[in-house]
Amino acid sequence: MHLRCVRCDRRYPFDPLLWRCDCGGPLEIEGLSPFDPASLDGSTATIWRYRAALPVPPEVAPVTLGEGQTPLIPDRWDGRPLYFKAEHLNPTGSFKDRGASLLTTVLKEAGVERVVEDSSGNAGAALAAYAGRAGLRATVYVPAHASPVKRRQIAAYGAEVVPIPGPRSAATEAALAAVAAGAAYASHVYAPVYVQGMKTLAFELWEQLGRRAPSDLLLPAGHGTLLLGVYKGFAELRSQGFIGRLPRLYGVQATACAPLVRAWEQGRPVAAVAEGETVAEGVRISNPPWGDRVLAAVRESDGALLALDDRATLAAQETLARRGLYIEPTSALAVAALDALRDRLGERPVVVLTGSGFKTPPPAPDDWQRQAADFAARHGLRHGPAVHALDLVSEVGEVAKELLLATGYGTRPYRPRPALAGELGDALYSLLLLAESCDVRAGDALVAALDKYRARLAARSAAGSSKE
Ligand SMILES: [Zn+2]
Incomplete structure (x- = not known):
């Protein structure tokens, strides 16, 4: 067993503390015993069932909480059969x-x-x-x-x-x-051992599907290490002749931060993108170091990389919750991709539900933005006072809610996100539009408001300097 640099091919003897090559490239473990069903450890229902294929000598006692062997739940989507792999049921709520x-x-x-x-x-x-x-x-x-x-x-x-x-x-x-x-x-991105743990997901799926691979595997992709891990697992199964081909791997990113998808669509190496805001916070990775390896794995599997927006993600989260599956938005990304991939999926697709909804619950029923948008859509509203009023209510509601929740209703200090000022600006802008559409001279109102605010700032700084 040794480590090999993905970038420059240099080799190192295995060292559990080594996580990067001298050239800066990420390292992979090579020379492990491949998966062999004859060496399964039937005494445990955890990932340690596959320990013969993991980089740990047999005499070492595992640090375990019962991880792995999660349920594979049959379901249907748009009338067609599929499975959800319930990784959100792991001990800490994620894969x-x-x-x-x-x-x-x-x-x-x-x-x-x-x-x-x-x-x-x-x-x-x-x-x-x-x-x-x-x-x-x-x-x-x-x-x-x-x-x-x-x-x-x-x-x-x-x-x-x-x-x-x-x-x-x-x-x-x-x-x-x-x-x-x-x-x-102990990096989940760089530590070469970590991705070996993800391999066990492939072995498990193979066993749970009656010693067959899924036809397609959909999962969220930020760094793409889960995707790489299952790729390695299925590649081992293929090299041993246990499956004929890899499942088609579909990595799903959030539109607001999708460097893998951009490189995939442009046919270029992965490069950094801006880190946009998204509800799928688990995949908000602007420059994934394993990116090109992920692209190669997806290509070899005949899969694809695709991006979806927050609206589709939240809708998928809600749909799954109604079926009893309580998952976080990052996981719902992969579910949302089912609609986009409808015509490409084979007879046995599996969607990996990566994280629990207990960590990032669906929006509360008092989600102003969503309610306002739904209301406007239901009543066919386009422009004019009603829409401006709805925008205003939703924007002020969001800002107020964030401040209240983040400060424990005013009991804790809070350093606001930089974007919050912009969101408050949006609210003020909506107020001006509303005023304008009601024939109030919005410019006058804004000047009056700014005068008042300036006076307040001046009074505060005067009070501050008199204390010194
Ligand atoms: Zn190197």
Whole structure:
């Protein structure tokens, strides 16, 4: 068993702490025993059933919470049969437990005591739980915009949570600074062991489908490490002659942040894109380091990469909840892709439900924006006072709701997202349009409001300087 650089092909002896080549390229594990049904460990209903194909010697005790062996639920979509793989039922509520169980086992065995990770939530929660189980100290750097529920979950497992303002990549930089200072990087993106844990999903599906591969596999793709992991698993099954061909792999991204899809459509290498806002926060990755490998795996499988917007995602989340499947928006992305792929799917498609709805619930029934949009659509409203009023209600409602929730109804301090000022501006603009459509001279109103606000600022700074 050794490590090989994906970029420059350099080889290293296996080292559990090595996560990147000297050239900066990501590393892969090679030289493992391939999957063999004869070596399954029937004594456990976890990913450790497949331990003979994992990079852990047989005498090592796994750090486990019962991850893997999740239900494969038959269902129908648009009249056609399919399966949902219920990865949201893993111990910490996401598929990341497969990688975290394996990685913490390897790091603990290597004598590591302190681990760091950067994550928008699911990977951080998984690492925190397994590190706690293993008795390792964990620090998780999370983007300040990550779901508060996920942040609380990470902290509950005993990990130190460090919110990092700015884009998702800022959290990675913070983690790398800690790694440079001596911590072990337990990265769900870079650690070569992690993706090996994802392979077990392929083996499980093969067993659950009666020793057959799915015809198609739909999953959300941010970094694309889940996609790469299942690709590796099915490639092993194919190399051993257990399946004839790979399932078609469909990686689904959010329109607001879709570097893989852009490269796929343009036929170019993956390059960074702007990190737009999306409800699918788990795949909000602007520059995935494994991108080109993901594209190659999708191409080899005869699949595709596609992007969907938040509206389709939230609608899919609601549809699944009505069927008893409570998943987060990032997972719903892959479900939403079913409509787009309708005519391409084979006889046995599987959609991976990656994360639990407990972490990022569907919008509350008082979601102003959605209600206003629905109301306008129902009544055929286009322009004029009614629409401006609805816009105003929805925009002010959203801003107010965010402030109230983020501050615990005014009991906690809060550093607003930079975008919030813009959203407040949208609300003011809607107010002016409304005023205008009611024949109020909006310009006069705005000048009056600004005068008042300026006077307030002046009074506040006068009060501040008199204290000094
Ligand atoms: Zn290299």
